[in-house]
Amino acid sequence: MSPDGKTTERRHARRWKLDAVTCVRIFWTLLLLWYELGTFAAHAADCPWPSPFASAALVRLPLTIRALLVADPQVLDRRSYPGRNALLMWLTQRVVDLNLRKSWWAVMRQRPDVVVFLGDMMDNGRVDMPAAEYESYYKRFKSIFRTPSELPVFYLPGNHDIGLGSPVAFSPIALDRYYAHFSQPNKQIGLGNHTAILINAPGLVDEDAQRARLGLDFARYASMYPSSTIAFVHSWGLGGCSSVNDGAILFTHIPLARAPDAGCGPLRERGTIHEGTGFGYQNTLSAAASEFLLKSVQPSIIFSGDDHDYCDYVHTIPPPTGQSPTSAQQVHEITVRSFSMAMGVRHPGYQLLSLLPQDPALPSTTLVTTPCLLPDQLAILTHVYVPAALLSLVALFYMRVRESMPGAGALPGPLAQRRRAREGLMKAWARDCAQAAWAPLLVWGVVVVFVL
Numbered sequence: 001m002s003p004d005g006k007t008t009e010r011r012h013a014r015r016w017k018l019d020a021v022t023c024v025r026i027f028w029t030l031l032l033l034w035y036e037l038g039t040f041a042a043h044a045a046d047c048p049w050p051s052p053f054a055s056a057a058l059v060r061l062p063l064t065i066r067a068l069l070v071a072d073p074q075v076l077d078r079r080s081y082p083g084r085n086a087l088l089m090w091l092t093q094r095v096v097d098l099n100l101r102k103s104w105w106a107v108m109r110q111r112p113d114v115v116v117f118l119g120d121m122m123d124n125g126r127v128d129m130p131a132a133e134y135e136s137y138y139k140r141f142k143s144i145f146r147t148p149s150e151l152p153v154f155y156l157p158g159n160h161d162i163g164l165g166s167p168v169a170f171s172p173i174a175l176d177r178y179y180a181h182f183s184q185p186n187k188q189i190g191l192g193n194h195t196a197i198l199i200n201a202p203g204l205v206d207e208d209a210q211r212a213r214l215g216l217d218f219a220r221y222a223s224m225y226p227s228s229t230i231a232f233v234h235s236w237g238l239g240g241c242s243s244v245n246d247g248a249i250l251f252t253h254i255p256l257a258r259a260p261d262a263g264c265g266p267l268r269e270r271g272t273i274h275e276g277t278g279f280g281y282q283n284t285l286s287a288a289a290s291e292f293l294l295k296s297v298q299p300s301i302i303f304s305g306d307d308h309d310y311c312d313y314v315h316t317i318p319p320p321t322g323q324s325p326t327s328a329q330q331v332h333e334i335t336v337r338s339f340s341m342a343m344g345v346r347h348p349g350y351q352l353l354s355l356l357p358q359d360p361a362l363p364s365t366t367l368v369t370t371p372c373l374l375p376d377q378l379a380i381l382t383h384v385y386v387p388a389a390l391l392s393l394v395a396l397f398y399m400r401v402r403e404s405m406p407g408a409g410a411l412p413g414p415l416a417q418r419r420r421a422r423e424g425l426m427k428a429w430a431r432d433c434a435q436a437a438w439a440p441l442l443v444w445g446v447v448v449v450f451v452l
Contacts, residue, residue, distance in 0.1 A: 020399045021436045024392050028440035035384055036447055039375050040106035047372035049110065050354050052365050063357035065192040068112035070350050071305030071336035072343055073100060074123040074160060075141045080342075092342075099341045099377045100144050101452040106374075107350060108147070114191060115151065118305035118336055119158025119201070119253030125178065126163035126280070128171035138181050154189060155182040157200050158253040158306065159281050164202040169280065175203075186232040192355045194247040194367065197236060197297050201254035201306075204229040205282050208289040218292050230292075237296030247366065250299035254282060254306050255335050256290035256315060264311035264335070267371060269345055273307050273335065283307070291318060294331070301367060302333035303351065308343040310371055311335035334369060341377040348374040396436065400429045 049066050076093050084092065122141055129137075147153055162178050162185070163170030171177065179185065185200035207230050211221040222231035255273055264272050276283040283306075285293070294317045302315070317329045337349030353369045 020396065021432050024396060024436040025439045028388070028392065028436065029443050031384070031388060032440050032444050033447070035375075035380050036102060036444060037105075037451065039380075040102045041109060043374055044106040044109055044372070047352065047370065049352055050368040050370040052356070052368050063192055065194075065355040066111075066113045067191065067353040067355065068107065068110065068115045068350065069118060069303055069336050069353060070107075070115065070145075070339050071118040072120040072158070072308055072338040073117070073141075073145070073340050074120045074338070074343060075100070075137075075144060076342065077122070077124045077137055079127060080123045096340060096342045097140070097144060098448065098452070100339065101448075103339060103348065103374050104145055105452050107372075110352070112151070112352075115147065115153045116196070116198075116251060116303075117145075117153070117155045118251060118303060119156040120160040120305065121155065121158070121182070123160055125161040126159070126170040126174045134177060154187070154196075154198060156198050156251055156253050156305075157182070157185045157202060159202045162200075162202055164205055164280050164282060165277075186229055188236070191249070193358050194249055194300075194355050196249045196251060197233075197299070198251045199233060199293075200229045201252045201285065201304075204233075204252075204289055205254065205285065208286055212288075233293060233296045237298075248297050248299045249367070250293065250297050250302045252285070252293070252302065252304050255284050255304040255311070255313075256293065256302065256333055257284045257287040258313050258315070262313055264309070264313065267310045267312070269309050269347070271309070273311055273313075281306075290315075294318065298329075299331055301369070302331060303353075304333060304335045305338075307335050308338040309335070309345050310337045310349065334371070337371065337373075339374075346376045346378065348377075350374070392436065393433065396432045397429050400425055400432065 076096055078086070078089055078093075081089060081092065122137060125134075125137070157175075157178055161182075162174045175185070185203060187198050189196045189198070207221070207225070207228050211218065211230065214221070216224070218230055218234060222228065222234035225231060257275065258273065260274065262272060274283060284290070294315060298317060311334070313333045313335075315331050315333055317331055319329075334351060336351045337347070338345055339348050339350055341348055350372050351369060352372060353367060356366045356368075358366055
């Protein structure tokens with residue numbers, strides 16, 4: 001081959017190399033933009049606010065309240081996985097925090113009127129730690145779940161926030177710390193023409209156990225401990241709703257009791273909610289406490305968390321004393337999926353609740369709700385990024401090998417020369433990989449810093 005022919009061939013090879021590196025760079029930039037932002041926004045957009053009307057566009061009536069319900073984000077800390085070394089735990093925190101940020105960024109595009117966290121905001125909020133460490137932990141939670149100052153946000157305490165069971169196992173000031181940073185543990189709030197009852201479910205578990213040990217009924221316990229959760233619920237029962245049509249919505253971190261073989265509906269990933277207790281947790285409230293809540297609050301719907309997976313269960317509200325059993329009412333309890341990728345569900349999620357004004361011209365129902373799913377972050381990592389990275393590496397390596405192949409009829413050089421050629425090939429391949437990676441990584445960094 002003439003020198004001019006070899007020069008032309010090398011020029012074409014360099015142009016092909018540059019085109020390949022550029023293609024890989026563009027491919028990864030688009031891939032990261034979609035799977036770091038686009039798919040999260042698409043999942044949120046595919047789950048509009050629920051409406052009782054045939055056209056969802058009519059849901060935004062003047063007095064409609066749109067509530068976003070978030071369960072068990074459980075922001076991790078260095079104690080969350082005791083068996084992991086410090087470096088792996090640091091990496092785990094960063095991956096999970098970033099996933100929470102992406103999910104929250106997408107969900108807030110729904111523009112809710114109010115947000116309710118159903119407990120377990122922080123994985124180890126109940127642990128005894130220095131005040132400075134807790135402040136840093138709390139600020140990390142707030143930096144992930146940023147909200148406009150005008151958006152009302154309400155919190156329920158979870159067992160990971162304030163503890164449950166033996167007080168010596170957790171911080172003695174866990175409840176006071178929660179009160180100072182989040183809110184009082186029991187409250188009622190007005191949401192349009194509905195009343196939301198937010199209770200301290202871990203506290204109710206401990207109080208219920210104490211009540212049973214003392215041999216007291218709920219009314220007697222409430223009179224003896226007027227600042228208790230039992231007293232709060234009892235006072236509502238004395239002067240609150242008289243039927244399930246009065247618009248009371250019960251929010252509890254721990255689900256209510258149910259039959260051992262009770263199902264959760266088709267939207268659950270696996271299993272069901274079983275009665276059970278362990279260190280610092282209880283899967284459901286006791287049957288007595290559940291009946292007490294149902295009879296006192298008479299809720300039109302119940303929302304709970306703690307279990308991490310979705311569950312739709314129908315409770316029967318016992319009729320008032322002296323009334324026929326046929327007058328018993330039924331009420332749905334929705335257990336909301338965990339918002340976090342680290343809580344054992346492949347698809348994290350959240351719940352949307354639309355509260356409509358009472359109007360004779362409107363449908364009889366004044367609330368509608370729907371569960372929403374978020375992307376499977378683990379599948380993105382293992383089924384998208386890993387195969388795409390391997391494909392990119394192979395493509396760039398093939399390009400370099402093709403370029404370094406001798407022309408037709410060329411004789412192989414000495415062994416040392418071939419060894420140097422292989423070393424040069426590997427260095428050139430590494431350089432191509434770096435050139436292909438810098439732009440996507442820069443775009444990803446800009447997204448993390450300025451968007452999320």
